[in-house]
Amino acid sequence: MKPSISVVILTYNESLHIRRCIESVKDVCQDIYLVDSFSTDDTVQVAQSLGAIVYQNKWENNYAKQFNWGLDNLPITTDWVLRLDADEYLTPELASEIVNKLPNLSNEVNGVELPLRRIFQGREITKGTGGINLLRIFRYGKAWSETRWMDEHIKLSSGKTVVFEHAFADHNLNNLGWWTAKHNGYAIREAIDLLDIEFNLLGNHAEEVNISDQAAYKRRRKHKYAKQPLFWRSFAYFLYRYILKGGFTEGKEGFMWHFLQGWWYRTLVDVKIYEIKKNCGTDVAKIKAFIEREYSISL
CATH class of the missing domain: 3.90.550.10 (Spore Coat Polysaccharide Biosynthesis Protein SpsA; Chain A)
Known part of the structure; x- marks a missing residue:
């Protein structure tokens, strides 16, 4: 039943x-x-x-x-x-x-x-x-x-x-071209998330209660990651995953996964953050306007 x-x-x-x-x-x-x-x-x-x-x-x-x-x-x-x-x-x-x-x-x-x-x-x-x-x-x-x-x-x-x-x-059964295009779309949303941690763009940090213990732990680590220097952090994260946590033991598929998801994608996120900050500085209103104008995302 x-x-x-x-x-x-x-x-x-x-x-x-x-x-x-x-x-x-x-x-x-x-x-x-x-x-x-x-x-x-x-x-x-x-x-x-x-x-x-x-x-x-x-x-x-x-x-x-x-x-x-x-x-x-x-x-x-x-x-x-x-x-x-x-x-x-x-x-x-x-x-x-x-x-x-x-x-x-x-x-x-x-x-x-x-x-x-x-x-x-x-x-x-x-x-x-x-x-x-x-x-x-x-x-x-x-x-x-x-x-x-x-x-x-x-x-x-x-x-x-x-x-x-x-x-x-x-x-996911799609090819790697689809996968990389999809993650290009994810990257701006991840950039918004990291910018929100830094500038409280959305004003909803109180929502971080009542999630699972593991999700809360992951969120704390993300806040720590957000404070690290652009570009360096994505490289360090890849080394952590691929070398220290043993990703290198899983063959070509493991290398592709950790390189693409752990370094390339997170570097792309940092590129978008860099572009936003270069154009807007730390002005929250300008950041929101830039994201809406360039990515059609209204915050």
Whole structure:
């Protein structure tokens, strides 16, 4: 018997992934919801053929805003909600664990953290960043996403969390050209996040409470990272991951992952921050105006 849980998946042109994602949850979730940003491929048709319920909402370049729109507007009737991205999926072991454990959790538990399994170029990446647990299951009405531009976490309004044993997988099947283009888009949102730490652009630092212990630890490390010199910090972070944390032991795929995600991407973020500061100095109003003019992001 399926537990009382719905899954919410954000999509835009995810034809390559959506079948795998839905099939991984179909024996676990009572309802499967897509919040689709008006895909132009057959994402919606494939999802509906597999029994998903599709709602569409305009994309505003913000994952947190789109996910919270789903929580506010989807006709969710289950006790629990699972958040998944389209290029993620439940492992069979996790699916069984959810079915067996979720109905028996005590009333004081409002969130469940799940271990993340990263797969890049067909290889599971286990070295460099350590184990990561993410709060992805929560009681409906007891949590929402932080309204951040990047690195957003699910936060509980009350209650405690538990950690399940088995993992969900993040495995994007697109080519590296797509991957680098996607991360170019991520870079401006990450730049906004780091500038927000420095200048409080968004005025919502109080939101950093009621996230999981691991998310809070990660956030503290990000604040420390934000204080380090531009460009040097991305190089140091790559060395930390690739040398000190053993990323070099994972072959060519490990090198590509840590170089691209740990150095190239974070250097690109610093390039965007440098450009913004060069044009605007430390004037918050000018920074916001520049980001809106150059990147069509209104803060």
